[in-house]
Amino acid sequence: KAGVTQTPRYLIKTRGQQVTLSCSPISGHRSVSWYQQTPGQGLQFLFEYFSETQRNKGNFPGRFSGRQFSNSRSEMNVSTLELGDSALYLCASSSGVAGATDTQYFGPGTRLTVL
Amino acid sequence: AQTVTQSQPEMSVQEAETVTLSCTYDTSESDYYLFWYKQPPSRQMILVIRQEAYKQQNATENRFSVNFQKAAKSFSLKISDSQLGDAAMYFCAYSTDKLIFGTGTRLQVFP
Numbered sequence: 256k257a258g259v260t261q262t263p264r265y266l267i268k269t270r271g272q273q274v275t276l277s278c279s280p281i282s283g284h285r286s287v288s289w290y291q292q293t294p295g296q297g298l299q300f301l302f303e304y305f306s307e308t309q310r311n312k313g314n315f316p317g318r319f320s321g322r323q324f325s326n327s328r329s330e331m332n333v334s335t336l337e338l339g340d341s342a343l344y345l346c347a348s349s350s351g352v353a354g355a356t357d358t359q360y361f362g363p364g365t366r367l368t369v370l
Numbered sequence: 371a372q373t374v375t376q377s378q379p380e381m382s383v384q385e386a387e388t389v390t391l392s393c394t395y396d397t398s399e400s401d402y403y404l405f406w407y408k409q410p411p412s413r414q415m416i417l418v419i420r421q422e423a424y425k426q427q428n429a430t431e432n433r434f435s436v437n438f439q440k441a442a443k444s445f446s447l448k449i450s451d452s453q454l455g456d457a458a459m460y461f462c463a464y465s466t467d468k469l470i471f472g473t474g475t476r477l478q479v480f481p
Contacts, residue, residue: 288468298461298471311468343413347469358405359469361415 256281259348259362267368273334276365278346280327286310286351287329288359289321292343301344304329305351333367341369372397374464376472383452384480390437391447391475393462399423403465404438404445409474410458418460421445454479 260279268274280287288311289301300313304323321331327348333340343364349357373396383389395404406418421429421438428436433453437446449456457479462472 290469297473298469300468300470303468313468345415347415358417358420360417361407363412363414366413 259346259360261346261362261365263365264363265366267370268336269370270336270338272336273332274336274367276331276344278329278362280348281360284348284350285327286349286357287323287327288347289331290345292345336369338369340367342367372464372470374462374470374472376462376475378475380476382478382480385452385454387452388448388450389452389477391460393445393472395443395445395464397464399466405463405465406447407461407463408458409461452479454481
């Protein structure tokens, strides 16, 4: 099976702009979770989507949003970018059957730099 | 709140030797899962091993094994016969409704 794919791999944006990141899960997986990784805050959970519905959400401002399509692909959007949004954004997929106790398989990440 | 603590920011080991990475967690839940993930310089997170809290038997995957002490809320990872390719950041993670990660341990492997 093909693994989790994320596009683009690298992005450079300026403050105030918005950005959309994409994640394609492993075939057959219905759950997609997003994480932000920074040197200062480490790995933090953003949200999880299952069957096109947000099932869980972390403690991030409303500028961070996401959605999931009927083919389980997911997008994450960040509006009004701030310098502190510079991070590696990781997407993980799982079958979704058992919730977050399913093993999550990660994509290679999207490196976002905000100037 | 659930937390995961990795008290060793960096560890080093010689090739072919054994190393143990520590992890403790705090939770009031009785049913949960624990994971160790490896993140090499490529930044791709790779699952190393998984442990169900209701299972008393420690999980093992080839050269990787865990010492799971539920009462002590401890979940250490032992890497036997260390190889150069084991060099990476290792993250311990706890899961009920979402994955909560520790701060990571950077493992260096010397020839």
